[in-house]
Amino acid sequence: MIAHANKPKTFFVKILRQDAPGKPSYWEKFELDYEPELNVISVLQKIAAKATTAGGQKTTPVCWDCGCLEEVCGACTMVINNKVRQSCSALVDKLLEDGREIELKPMSKFPVVRDLYVDRSRMFNALKKVKAWIPVDGYYDLGPGPKQSRGDQEMAYPLSECMTCGCCVEACPQYSKIELTPNVGETPEEFEDRKVDTFNRNFVGAAAISQVALFNLNPTGKMNAGERLDALTEEGGIQVCGNAQNCVAVCPKKIPLTMSIGRIGRAVTFNTLRKWFDRPAKKH
Amino acid sequence: MRRQARRWKGSVVSSAPSFLERHEFLLRRLHSLAGLVPVGAYMMVHLAVNASVFGSPRIFQRLVFHIHSLGPVLPLVEWTFIFLPIIFHGAFGLFITTGVKPNIEAYPYNSNLRYTLQRATGVIAFLFIFWHVFHMHGWFHNHFWVTYVAHPLMGAEFSPYNAGSSAALAMQASFLVPVLYTIGILAVVFHFSNGLFTLGITWGIWISPTAQERAKLLANVVFVIFAVAGMASIVGLYSMSQEKIAEVRAEEDEAYKVLVETGDIVPNPEKHSPLSEYAPGKHSDAEESDVEEGE
Numbered sequence: 168m169i170a171h172a173n174k175p176k177t178f179f180v181k182i183l184r185q186d187a188p189g190k191p192s193y194w195e196k197f198e199l200d201y202e203p204e205l206n207v208i209s210v211l212q213k214i215a216a217k218a219t220t221a222g223g224q225k226t227t228p229v230c231w232d233c234g235c236l237e238e239v240c241g242a243c244t245m246v247i248n249n250k251v252r253q254s255c256s257a258l259v260d261k262l263l264e265d266g267r268e269i270e271l272k273p274m275s276k277f278p279v280v281r282d283l284y285v286d287r288s289r290m291f292n293a294l295k296k297v298k299a300w301i302p303v304d305g306y307y308d309l310g311p312g313p314k315q316s317r318g319d320q321e322m323a324y325p326l327s328e329c330m331t332c333g334c335c336v337e338a339c340p341q342y343s344k345i346e347l348t349p350n351v352g353e354t355p356e357e358f359e360d361r362k363v364d365t366f367n368r369n370f371v372g373a374a375a376i377s378q379v380a381l382f383n384l385n386p387t388g389k390m391n392a393g394e395r396l397d398a399l400t401e402e403g404g405i406q407v408c409g410n411a412q413n414c415v416a417v418c419p420k421k422i423p424l425t426m427s428i429g430r431i432g433r434a435v436t437f438n439t440l441r442k443w444f445d446r447p448a449k450k451h
Numbered sequence: 452m453r454r455q456a457r458r459w460k461g462s463v464v465s466s467a468p469s470f471l472e473r474h475e476f477l478l479r480r481l482h483s484l485a486g487l488v489p490v491g492a493y494m495m496v497h498l499a500v501n502a503s504v505f506g507s508p509r510i511f512q513r514l515v516f517h518i519h520s521l522g523p524v525l526p527l528v529e530w531t532f533i534f535l536p537i538i539f540h541g542a543f544g545l546f547i548t549t550g551v552k553p554n555i556e557a558y559p560y561n562s563n564l565r566y567t568l569q570r571a572t573g574v575i576a577f578l579f580i581f582w583h584v585f586h587m588h589g590w591f592h593n594h595f596w597v598t599y600v601a602h603p604l605m606g607a608e609f610s611p612y613n614a615g616s617s618a619a620l621a622m623q624a625s626f627l628v629p630v631l632y633t634i635g636i637l638a639v640v641f642h643f644s645n646g647l648f649t650l651g652i653t654w655g656i657w658i659s660p661t662a663q664e665r666a667k668l669l670a671n672v673v674f675v676i677f678a679v680a681g682m683a684s685i686v687g688l689y690s691m692s693q694e695k696i697a698e699v700r701a702e703e704d705e706a707y708k709v710l711v712e713t714g715d716i717v718p719n720p721e722k723h724s725p726l727s728e729y730a731p732g733k734h735s736d737a738e739e740s741d742v743e744e745g746e
Contacts, residue, residue, distance in 0.1 A: 249557050250557070250558075338554065338557075338558050340551050340552055340553055340554050340563075340566065340567075341551055343550065343551075343552065368468070368472065400476040401475075401476070402468065402472050402473070402475045403475075404475070404476055406475055406476045406479035406480065407475070407479070408653070409551065409566055409569075409649075410562070410566060410649040410652050410653065411562060411563050411566035411567075412560070412562035412563065412566070413554070413558045413560060413562070413563050416558065416560045416562070416563075417558065423659075423660065425652065425660070425663070426658055426659055426660065428652065429652045429655045429657065429658035429659075429663075430655060430658050431655075432652065432653050432654060432655045433654060433655020433656075433658070434655070435476075436480070436654060436655065439476070
C-alpha cells in the first residue's frame with residue numbers, strides 16, 4: 168500500500184458548487200483531518216457532516232450522487248483534479264501524492280442538478296435512441312435463442328461492462344452540453360418532448376455507439392441490427408465522432424470504445440449502401 | 452412542431468431541420484472521402500510533380516506540359532476534380548470545426564493532440580490554399596482578371612509553359628513566400644496524413660488498437676515522405692540563381708517550340724512567362740500575339 172508517512176495532518180478539498188439548475192456556480196474550500204484510506208465519497212460524507220468551510224463559515228452540505236460504491240453504477244462520476252472519474256474509486260492517498268488539495272467539479276457536459284450531482288438523462292436517452300436492448304418479451308415462450316460463439320462472448324463481455332457513467336462523453340470534444348429550461352406556457356410533456364428531440368439531434372456519444380456494437384454482436388440482438396445502425400446515421404449519429412479518442416483513454420472500465428466506433432463505422436456504411444441500392448437487410 | 456428553439460452544435464436555432472442537419476451522415480462521409488479522393492490524391496501528385504524541380508527543372512517542365520496537353524479541357528478538369536472538391540472539403544470542414552471545444556489541456560493524450568492539430572492544420576490549410584492558388588494560378592484565367600487584379604496583387608505568377616523559371620521567380624519574390632509555403636505545406640501534409648489515419652477508423656478499415664497503432668505509423672511515414680517532397684520543391688525553387696532561371700527559361704521555350712510543332716501542346720500566350728520569348732506583346736513566331744483574348 169501507499170505509505171501513509173509524509174502525509175499532511177490536514178488537507179483541503181475545493182468544490183465547485185451550484186445551488187440549483189441555472190444558478191451561478193462558486194467555489195468553496197473545506198479543510199479535513201487526514202485519515203488513511205479515504206475515498207472521495209467518504210470525504211464528501213465528512214464534509215456533509217461538518218458543513219463548515221475552511222474559513223470556519225457554516226454552509227449547506229455538499230450534494231452528490233452515488234449508488235454502488237464499487238465503480239459499477241456510474242452515479243458518482245465527477246471531475247476530480249481535472250480528470251473525469253468515479254469518486255468511489257478515487258482514493259485520497261493517491262490524490263494527495265501531488266499536493267495538499269483535491270479539486271472536485273461536476274461533469275461539465277450535463278446540467279447540474281445541485282453541486283456535484285448532474286442530470287445524465289441524455290445518456291439514457293441515447294440508449295433508447297439506439298435501441299440498446301434485445302426484444303425478447305412476448306406472450307409465449309420463444310424457445311432458446313441462437314448460440315453465441317466463444318469468440319463473440321469474449322468480445323461482448325468488455326462491452327457489457329459499460330455503466331453509462333458519462334466519462335467518455337465528458338472527455339469528448341465533439342460532445343457539447345445541452346441544458347434546456349421550460350418555456351413559458353410549455354406543459355411538462357411538451358418540455359419533455361422538446362428535450363428528447365434536442366438530445367436525439369445531438370451527438371449520441373461513444374457509450375451508445377459501443378452498446379450498438381454489443382447488441383449487434385448478440386445472436387438474438389443481431390435480428391434488429393439494421394434498426395440500431397439506422398439510428399446511428401440519423402442526425403447526431405456516429406458521423407459526429409472526430410476521432411479524438413479521449414473516450415477510450417478515460418473509460419474507467421477500459422472498454423475498447425474506439426474499436427466499437429471503427430466496427431460500427433464500417434457497419435453503418437454498408438447498411439446505408441445496402442439501403443441505397445434497395446437490398447434486403449444482411450442475413451445473419 | 453419543429454418550430455421551436457433548439458440547440459445544434461452549440462448554437463440555439465429555431466427552424467425546421469436544415470439540409471445540413473437532414474443529411475449529416477452523408478455529408479460527413481463525403482467530406483471524409485473527398486479528403487482522400489480527389490483532394491488527397493491530387494495533393495500527392497501535386498507534391499511529387501513539384502519535387503521534381505529540385506532535381507531537374509527540365510523534368511518538371513515535361514510533367515507540366517503533360518498536364519497542360521489537355522489544353523482547353525484543363526479548366527474543366529481542374530474545377531471538377533480539384534477546385535470544387537477542395538472548396539467542399541474546406542468549407543464543410545470549417546463548418547464542422549466551429550463549435551467543437553478542444554480540451555487538450557485537460558486530456559493531453561496523443562490522439563487528442565492529433566485531433567486538435569487536425570482542426571488547426573485544416574484552418575491553416577484552408578487559408579494557405581486560398582492564397583497559394585491565387586499566388587500561382589490566379590483563380591481565373593480571364594484576361595482582365597489576370598492583368599488588372601491578379602498580377603498587381605502578386606497573383607497568377609506561375610506560367611505553365613515556363614514552369615520552373617516562373618515558379619522560381621514567384622518563390623523568390625520575398626523571403627516571406629518560402630516561409631509561408633513551408634508552414635502551409637507542413638500543415639497540409641499533416642492534415643492529409645493524419646486524415647488518412649482517422650479516415651481508416653471512420654470507414655472501419657483499421658479497427659483494433661493494434662491495427663490503429665500500425666496505421667498511425669503508416670500515417671507518420673506518409674507525413675515524412677510528403678513533407679520532404681514539399682520541402683524539396685521549395686528549396687529547389689528558392690535556391691535557383693538568376694542565371695540558372697534564364698537558362699531554364701530558354702530551355703522551356705525550346706521545348707515549347709518542339710511540342711507545338713508536334714501538336715502535343717496548344718498555343719496559349721497566357722501560359723508563357725512575361726519574360727519568355729513567346730510572351731504576349733513580344734515578337735513570336737508561334738501565333739499572332741493578339742490571340743490573347745481568345746482563352
